[in-house]
Amino acid sequence: NPKYLKKSAKRLAKLQKDLSRKQKGSNNRKKAKIKVAPSNYASSQLCSDCGNQSSQTKDLSCRTYICPVCGMIMDRDINASKNLLKLAI
Incomplete structure (x- = not known):
């Protein structure tokens, strides 16, 4: 039935999109690691x-x-x- 195929295709596309964001090395996962200097650092x-x-x-x-x-x-x-x-x- 095309109705179930369309629904499954949408679900698969959403899961693939979510998975691509969770993979290491993906641009969506890269975040800067910020190190803050202590306030008394001379x-x-x-x-x-x-x-x-x-x-x-x-x-x-x-x-x-x-x-x-x-x-x-x-x-x-x-x-x-x-x-x-x-x-x-």
């Missing part, structure tokens, strides 16, 4: 090369980070972004 005070924590960068008018241990000189925002990237990985 990303702009840590040297991205040696890991030394410097208190000189607590002053926000100082825009360059100079590590007293290894001598690295870098913009403080870039240094902070490198530290946050290391934390995320």
